[in-house]
Amino acid sequence: MSSLRSITVATLTKDIRLEWRSKDALNSMLFFSLLVVVIFSFSFDPNAEESREIAGGLIWVAFLFAAVVALNQTWARELRNQVLDAYRVSPAPATALFLAKALGNFILVSLLEALMAPLFVIFYNLRALGPAWQLIPVALLGTWALVVNGTFFAAMSLRTRSREIMLPLLLFPISIPAVQSMVEATRIILAGDGSARFWIVLLLTYDVVFTTACLGLFETVLQAE
Amino acid sequence: MKRAFPIFAILTALLLAYAFYQAIWVAPMERTMGDVQRIFYYHVPSAWTAFLLFFVNLVASVIYLARRNPRADVVALVSAEVGVVFCTVVLVTGPIWARPVWGIWWTWDIRLTTTLVLWLIYVSYLVLRRFSDSSQTPKLAAVLAIFGALDVPLVYFSIWFFRTQHPQPVIGGGGSIDPRMLHVLLINWLAFSCFAIVLCWARYRLERLHREVEEAEGLESLRGVSR
Numbered sequence: 001m002s003s004l005r006s007i008t009v010a011t012l013t014k015d016i017r018l019e020w021r022s023k024d025a026l027n028s029m030l031f032f033s034l035l036v037v038v039i040f041s042f043s044f045d046p047n048a049e050e051s052r053e054i055a056g057g058l059i060w061v062a063f064l065f066a067a068v069v070a071l072n073q074t075w076a077r078e079l080r081n082q083v084l085d086a087y088r089v090s091p092a093p094a095t096a097l098f099l100a101k102a103l104g105n106f107i108l109v110s111l112l113e114a115l116m117a118p119l120f121v122i123f124y125n126l127r128a129l130g131p132a133w134q135l136i137p138v139a140l141l142g143t144w145a146l147v148v149n150g151t152f153f154a155a156m157s158l159r160t161r162s163r164e165i166m167l168p169l170l171l172f173p174i175s176i177p178a179v180q181s182m183v184e185a186t187r188i189i190l191a192g193d194g195s196a197r198f199w200i201v202l203l204l205t206y207d208v209v210f211t212t213a214c215l216g217l218f219e220t221v222l223q224a225e
Numbered sequence: 226m227k228r229a230f231p232i233f234a235i236l237t238a239l240l241l242a243y244a245f246y247q248a249i250w251v252a253p254m255e256r257t258m259g260d261v262q263r264i265f266y267y268h269v270p271s272a273w274t275a276f277l278l279f280f281v282n283l284v285a286s287v288i289y290l291a292r293r294n295p296r297a298d299v300v301a302l303v304s305a306e307v308g309v310v311f312c313t314v315v316l317v318t319g320p321i322w323a324r325p326v327w328g329i330w331w332t333w334d335i336r337l338t339t340t341l342v343l344w345l346i347y348v349s350y351l352v353l354r355r356f357s358d359s360s361q362t363p364k365l366a367a368v369l370a371i372f373g374a375l376d377v378p379l380v381y382f383s384i385w386f387f388r389t390q391h392p393q394p395v396i397g398g399g400g401s402i403d404p405r406m407l408h409v410l411l412i413n414w415l416a417f418s419c420f421a422i423v424l425c426w427a428r429y430r431l432e433r434l435h436r437e438v439e440e441a442e443g444l445e446s447l448r449g450v451s452r
Contacts, residue, residue: 156365156368156369160357169352169353172349173345173348173373173376177379202383220368
């Protein structure tokens with residue numbers, strides 16, 4: 001167990017340090033989601049009263065697209081210099097590598113959300129009518145739901161032709177219930193229209209089910225070559 | 226085995242013809258919907274067949290991951306392909322029926338949406354198989370099949386809750402079915418299942434031959450190199 005933790009922490013620290021020095025993924029994600037916000041605001045009238053109804057969908061679609069940008073780069077770094085091959089032959093548990101990558105993406109996407117959320121509030125004149133603190137568990141669970149499967153499918157699509165396009169094709173169909181839960185929960189909280197509890201529980205179930213599946217099957221995917 | 230295939234295929238064709246006759250001429254006319262209702266005899270059996278094939282795909286994928294049996298992988302591939310075809314039939318015949326009866330082509334009802342998401346998942350499964358050309362494709366595909374199967378109940382619950390919150394007027398609830406209609410439906414289901422078996426069987430043989438040829442070509446080129 002201690003090796004699992006130390007390897008996870010070591011890989012995570014390395015990834016964060018690399019990202020902190022280059023800020024490639026974060027900058028491209030930030031700019032990308034800014035573009036999505038602006039394009040959406042031209043497509044829909046952001047001042048209308050309905051903006052509260054549609055904002056949940058806009059926010060999460062923007063984050064979903066932006067997350068794909070980061071997820072695609074997850075493993076690319078390890079392909080250079082055959083780092084992934086070294087992982088394969090090392091006795092380190094594969095789950096540690098997966099957890100580190102998933103946590104790294106989680107931190108990255110959460111940071112993006114924290115930076116972009118105020119912008120959404122300003123651009124769409126949002127004010128939550130429901131309990132706003134509930135947005136925090138929705139965001140955390142929702143982000144984890146996206147990145148845990150995203151990290152996994154990014155590893156799967158390493159073995160395919162045109163892998164950049166492969167990731168969304170695999171990730172989006174599986175993510176439909178998670179995206180629906182996030183969007184609905186956000187809409188309910190913003191519009192103060194009932195309780196979002198069902199959606200939060202569903203997100204939690206989704207997270208538990210797919211985290212288990214990813215940890216259980218990652219070894220198979222990593223060794224596939 | 227080789228002779229059994231044409232016999233089974235001919236029997237299936239006869240059964241399909243009989244089922245068609247039953248559905249179009251013998252089954253009683255539905256009182257309110259009229260003849261449009263007869264699409265039901267194609268829509269419902271296709272759906273059952275598609276779901277059955279997706280289930281076969283899941284079982285074959287699990288067997289492949291556990292045993293690494295190449296035959297299980299061929300079964301998984303074949304059942305997903307034929308399942309997507311039948312699922313497409315469901316998604317096309319549904320709106321054709323819904324337009325005159327409900328007045329709309331499509332509604333985000335629980336069954337429609339779950340079927341659509343299932344179709345999307347299996348199309349992405351086939352895309353993965355097509356785009357991945359290493360020898361590890363079966364493993365990755367089997368993993369994806371398991372993810373898809375885990376996803377389906379979650380999709381179902383999310384839409385179930387969503388739509389019970391916002392009821393749609395067009396969803397026909399339960400109801401009884403005329404026994405003669407049920408009879409025709411079951412004949413059609415049998416015919417469609419046999420048809421699916423014929424397709425899977427032919428595709429299975431084709432895929433096995435295809436792989437044998439590839440293997441032989443690989444060996445041949447190796448021999449050429451060593452010479």
